Amino acid sequence: MIRVAVVDDEALVRSGFSMILEAAGDIVVVAAVPGRQAVEAVTEHEPDLVLLDVRMPDVDGLTILRRLVESPSPPRVAMLTTFGCDEYIAQALGSGASGYLLKDTDPDELAPLVKSLATGAVVLAPQIVPTVVDGYLSHHRDLEAPTGRDPATRDHGVPAAALSEREHDVLLLLAEGLANREIAHRLYLGVGTVKDHVSSVLAKLGVDNRVKAALWAQRAGMLARDGAQ
Numbered sequence: 001m002i003r004v005a006v007v008d009d010e011a012l013v014r015s016g017f018s019m020i021l022e023a024a025g026d027i028v029v030v031a032a033v034p035g036r037q038a039v040e041a042v043t044e045h046e047p048d049l050v051l052l053d054v055r056m057p058d059v060d061g062l063t064i065l066r067r068l069v070e071s072p073s074p075p076r077v078a079m080l081t082t083f084g085c086d087e088y089i090a091q092a093l094g095s096g097a098s099g100y101l102l103k104d105t106d107p108d109e110l111a112p113l114v115k116s117l118a119t120g121a122v123v124l125a126p127q128i129v130p131t132v133v134d135g136y137l138s139h140h141r142d143l144e145a146p147t148g149r150d151p152a153t154r155d156h157g158v159p160a161a162a163l164s165e166r167e168h169d170v171l172l173l174l175a176e177g178l179a180n181r182e183i184a185h186r187l188y189l190g191v192g193t194v195k196d197h198v199s200s201v202l203a204k205l206g207v208d209n210r211v212k213a214a215l216w217a218q219r220a221g222m223l224a225r226d227g228a229q
Contacts, residue, residue: 001026001027001028002026002027002028002048002049002114002115002118003028003030003045003046003047003048003049004021004027004028004029004030004047004048004049004050004051004114005029005030005031005032005033005038005041005042005045005047005049005050005051005075006018006021006029006031006032006033006050006051007033007034007035007038007041007050007051007052007053007061007064008034008035008051008052008053008056008080009034009035009053009056009057009058010053013053013080013103014032014033014034015032017029017032017051017110018032020107020110020111021110021111021114023111024111024114024115026115027111027114027115030045030046030047031044031045031047034056034058035053035056035058035059035061035064036058036059038050038052038059038064038068039064039067039068042068042071042075043071046073046075047075048075048076048118049075049076049077049078049098049114049117049118050068050075050076050077050078051078051080051101051114052064052065052068052077052078052079052080053079053080053081054079054080054081054088054092055081055082055088061079061088061092062088062091062092062095065077065079065092065095065096065097066095066096069095069096074096076098076099076117076118076120077096077097077098077099078097078098078099078100078101078114078117078123079092079097079099079100079101080101080102080103081100081101081102081103082102082103082104089128093211098117098121098122098123099113099117099122099123099124100123100124100125100128101113101123101124101125102125102127102128105125109179109182112179112180112181112182113179116179116180116181121179121180121209121210122209122210122211123177123179123210124177124210124211125177126176126177126178127177128177162204163201163204166187166197167197167200167201167204168222169187170183170187170194170197170198170201171201171213171217171222172217172222173186173187174198174201174210174213174214174217175213175214175217175218175222177214180194180195180198181194183198198210201213
């Protein structure tokens, strides 16, 4: 069972998320509390994952995030927001958040996203991926390759051609922010097969999470090229 805590100052959000997650059968919501009770509840119930609202009237979600990350046995934390373009995204990810989800996520997608987070994946709502990529690129212009160098080898010295055709397809969907189950559905593959492809992609690119892989694809020009076709 995946143990989850939901932290949000709106009782309707807490109850709605709890009901959707527990309907999955292998997820249990061990705490659903407002922000001021978050740290105490997490300490008491020791969830595997915390879904934490960014903006709450009586306490800052980023402050709670930092306290949870610095605890002796930190849970994974995914931030919740109402807005796709949230100015707190970079701060949250830089402070140790494992994901960033929208509150209006399709109910059918919520449990699979939580399960992906619980396995160690970094999960971003598709609407948020462009914001993360653009923010990263704007702060790393000084890392641009010298003129004439293949942009596909810019970050890690690995050409895009090193990926198989299927790994290329997986990388593009991963860069859109899709979870493994969604990628499997899109490519008509088993979830286990997708996990293997994702692991292979990360290894070949020399990165340790999905966000960095998405950034690699963006900097290599793969997303722009495919979008233009």
